[in-house]
Amino acid sequence: MRAVTFYTESRTKDKVIHEQFKWGYVLSTIFRWLLPLNVTVRKNPVYSVLTYTFHICLLAVPIFLAGHISLWEESIFAVSWPALPQNVADWMTLAFLGIAVFLLLRRIFSADIRLISTFSDYFLLVVTALPFLTGYFATHGTLNHISFLGDNMMLFHMLSGELMLILIPFTKLSHIILFFFSRASAAVEFGRRGYSI
């Protein structure tokens, strides 16, 4: 929805970008930045490995988790697709959570990042990590000895997942969609100068 209003608004306000639009530049930039084939990866290899892994896990685990797919099978859509082996999914979840902790600590302890961080940067990181944390607990029964948590972990898992999904359009999580628009506009801006970024 936000993407659509932005798009229509940009047609009137950023005419140049639309006039000069070329798929070549747009696709090449999205290709380079979706895959780790760009200048920033070369400049910050460690951070890039972590953030790429973070995003891959963030997308892959919820979609390819056997437990989630079986819900799709039971739903009215009755669709199915191959699942990740359970132990791979577990490791990916742990990797994801580890990186999330790293990102949080980096935000807190790096003078640079602390200065530029706003409340939503911390908040959304926690929101994004919660479904994974609760999902892991729910699957492994880690906290089952605390009866209240054990009984309701699945509920927490669903609620935190829903919270994250609901927040996407209203927060910077919207970059899941707007990433493509932003990159496209930058690609055209430099593309009309004859080079691809």
Added chain:
Amino acid sequence: MSGEIIPRTIMEFLTPRLGARLKTWLSICAHCGMCADTCHFYLAHNRDPKMIPSYKIRFINDIIKKYGGVDREYLQEVYKTVYYECNMCRRCTLYCPFGIDIAMMISLLRAMLLSQGMAPQGLLAAINNYKESGNQMNISDEEWVETVQWIEEEMSEELVGLTVPIDKHGAKIMYTVNAREPKFYPQDMMEVAKIFYVAGEDYTYCSQPGWDDTNLAMFAGDVKTARTIVENIFKRADELGVQKVAVTECGHAFRAVKYEAPGWLGYTPKQEVVHSVELFHDYIRDGRIKLRHKVKEPTTVQDPCNVVRSGGLGEKNRRLAEMLSEDFRPMKLQGNYSYCCGGGGGAMPMGGEMKKYRLQSGKIKAEQIRETGAKIIFVPCHNCIDQIRDLNKEYNLGVKAIHFKEAIAELMVIPEHMKPKEQAEDDE
């Protein structure tokens, strides 16, 4: 620079200008910090977190949150950040995972300050001159035409048959200059007169406003004046029926005329805009100009942000330097990803108030130049060349900064029939 700030006026200024791109950027910046060490200010200030590009534009969201309720002191802080801490070189954009154009937002903040009567004196003076006379140095039309005629007189003594056409209808190219050239650096125009004559270029100057291609109004976010300036240029080009508009070795002028003009005007002008680097490059590549010899001393080349990163001429700029040099030594970062010299974004025309800051932020470029060990640096930009000459003194680089045209005019082969009699005899 005083008086009450009315929040409504700030919001009325900002709201219509926050297009979809800006809103997207403001809402998705993840504050990842990847832009930090791409900025020469950050590096030159010992990695001061306050110099992180994404931090510098925090004011926009803040002002919106406050519905414009800020005071003069606050705007003064904005002023310091957007003028003293950013050259709008756009290097950070190339490293941003989202491709966020910080410079564009800095530009918006500068425009907002202008709407509240705040802008550097140096830029305001230039803007007034543009409004009065159409050029930044307030040169009258008569003076300008006389200068061109004087240059023709001078140069026709050096080369037989040389003319400097003015208002020549149907010429292929309308050549435009930086108003500094007629005012302070007529040798620039003399050199280019020689080069065009030897290359057999069919060009012309125009006699009326439009001959100055600079656009300092752009740096202060004064879109109205910026538009008038480019409007003049293309009006003259239409009148003279030229196919191309050529821009002198100036960076921001090229960017304004070629890439910003369509946005300001609301249409794409029909004349192609070319930069001197392209012209010179093609002359030498195509053999229209031959060199007696190349520069023997080690050379390097400056990539002005607005010629290269925002002008797309990285390849030709480097190739031209290579064709002119026996010992070309590229900087560690050459081309689109090169560092800004610290003189861009209006830093030079801002004059004294900026000097301290630009000498400091130029440290990174100075180091890059020093590492090459070059003795000559080609600089196809008026702002860069002043800055690099200052850096040369400040950091003892031992280089000589010259425009390409100086080297070409000096080194090119003058065909026999163009040599004056005495000189031709001397040569024998």
